[in-house]
Amino acid sequence: LYFAQKDVFQLKDIEKIAPKEKGITSMSVKEILQSLVDDGMVDTDRIGTSNYFWAFPSKALHARKRKLEELESQFAESSQKKEALQKSIEKAKIGREDTAERAALMEELAALRQKKEQLKAEIDKYRECDPDVIEEMRK
Secondary structure (H helix, E strand, O other), X not given: OHHHHOOOEXXXXXHHHHHHHHOOOOOOHHHHHHHHHHOOOOEEEEEOOEEEEEOXXXXXXXXXXXXXXXXXXXXXXXXXXXXXXXXXXXXXXXXXXXXXXXXXXHHXXXXXXXXXXXXXHHHHHOHXXXXXXXXXXXX
């Protein structure tokens, strides 16, 4: 309605025009108008005792352009971040090539971790007999 008429309206004018031209029920015109104002699609201003509402096609175009520029800058930023992460991955891979020595060291590490867990389990099993724990329980 606003883009077609390219005019400024008061609420009472919109309540008359919208049901005829756009098929909106007269009861919901005020709600729809308020939601458009809240979304920033329609501008409003109070002049004297009257509220005026307007929206021009150029405003929507500028809003879309601004959003497009914002998204393009985010895309460029994300692309740069992706390239930086790819380079850091390549740097991290240096020195981690799969070799026989590395595989042997990884197996040894896994075995040592498993032994550590077994020793922890054994310590927990004998924790009841620990003199420090018994002293704590007495206190």
